Amino acid sequence: MIPTVTLYNGMTMPQVGLGTWSLRGQACKDTIHAALKCGIRLFDSATFYGNEKEVGQALREAMAAGEVTRDELFVMTKLYPNEFRHAKKAFDASFKRLGLDYIDLVLLHHPGAGDVQAYQVLEQEVKQGTVKALGLSNFYREELPSFLAQVSIKPVLDQNEIHPFYQEQAVVPFIQEQGLVVQAWYPFGGRGHTHEILNHPAITAIATKYGKTSAQVVLRWLLQRNIVVVPGSTNPEHMAQNCALWDFALDKAEMQSIAMLDCGRKFDWY
Numbered sequence: 001m002i003p004t005v006t007l008y009n010g011m012t013m014p015q016v017g018l019g020t021w022s023l024r025g026q027a028c029k030d031t032i033h034a035a036l037k038c039g040i041r042l043f044d045s046a047t048f049y050g051n052e053k054e055v056g057q058a059l060r061e062a063m064a065a066g067e068v069t070r071d072e073l074f075v076m077t078k079l080y081p082n083e084f085r086h087a088k089k090a091f092d093a094s095f096k097r098l099g100l101d102y103i104d105l106v107l108l109h110h111p112g113a114g115d116v117q118a119y120q121v122l123e124q125e126v127k128q129g130t131v132k133a134l135g136l137s138n139f140y141r142e143e144l145p146s147f148l149a150q151v152s153i154k155p156v157l158d159q160n161e162i163h164p165f166y167q168e169q170a171v172v173p174f175i176q177e178q179g180l181v182v183q184a185w186y187p188f189g190g191r192g193h194t195h196e197i198l199n200h201p202a203i204t205a206i207a208t209k210y211g212k213t214s215a216q217v218v219l220r221w222l223l224q225r226n227i228v229v230v231p232g233s234t235n236p237e238h239m240a241q242n243c244a245l246w247d248f249a250l251d252k253a254e255m256q257s258i259a260m261l262d263c264g265r266k267f268d269w270y
């Protein structure tokens with residue numbers, strides 16, 4: 001079973017989930033069923049990914065088959081900035097597409113015009129029970145303090161790009177000090193860039209020492225920084241690896257050797 005992190009509001013959330021942005025159609029449903037078999041219970045979607053319908057369908061199928069119960073699942077989605085102006089309508093559509101009794105966590109996908117107002121619309125959903133908690137994504141030092149001052153339900157989490165080449169060494173503790181959990185997207189650098197990170201000699205050396213894969217070393221390094229993760233994968237073998245991270249630990253020197261790889265290299269523009 002994947003360990004959980006406790007959010008400031010008392011909810012618990014798996015430390016590892018499945019990022020779904022590349023998944024569409026039947027392949028999306030098949031991948032979610034495979035992930036559930038591996039023990040994954042957290043699924044990260046977004047209106048922008050265009051896959052909420054399939055994510056919801058696959059989860060409902062699994063519940064109907066008795067493979068999992070709703071309270072064992074943790075379902076996340078996000079509203080995109082071009083939806084902030086009509087947040088209620090966008091949320092209702094998202095809720096309908098997922099087709100679940102409630103959504104565990106809804107994020108604002110990016111800062112943008114009308115973000116506070118959109119968040120306030122989502123606060124009403126929390127009060128009505130359609131959403132359990134709210135969070136942010138791609139909010140950094142510049143945006144976070146003024147945003148937090150304007151909302152009444154504190155976000156539980158901030159989901160940002162973090163990997164060995166882009167580590168956010170100052171920003172991560174800043175966010176954590178506000179009581180928010182930090183969740184890494186692109187933990188391996190994202191599609192097209194994983195090769196560079198997973199074959200870096202500093203990482204492969206640690207992987208060899210522990211008999212683990214480079215991917216496991218990267219995820220373990222993030223977890224030891226108290227950063228939870230949503231790696232994307234369609235490969236059940238990889239998913240199983242990404243869930244087997246608690247029988248080894250990097251020592252201080254190994255954490256430091258990965259810290260040295262930070263070169264401020266982002267793989268996306270957010």
Ligand SMILES: NC(=O)c1ccc[n+]([C@@H]2O[C@H](COP(=O)([O-])OP(=O)(O)OC[C@H]3O[C@@H](n4cnc5c(N)ncnc54)[C@H](OP(=O)(O)O)[C@@H]3O)[C@@H](O)[C@H]2O)c1
Binds near residue numbers: 230232241
């Ligand atoms: N909030 C935001 O703005 C934002 C932006 C981008 C992404 N995200 C979130 O972050 C998630 C992850 O992003 P991502 O999937 O693009 O990038 P990623 O997790 O960094 O990398 C995914 C790639 O790594 C491979 N992989 C996964 N596990 C592996 C393992 N154990 N060994 C070797 N290779 C492995 C996958 O290939 P296989 O399929 O072959 O395993 C895939 O090619 C997204 O799905 C989304 O949920 C959020």
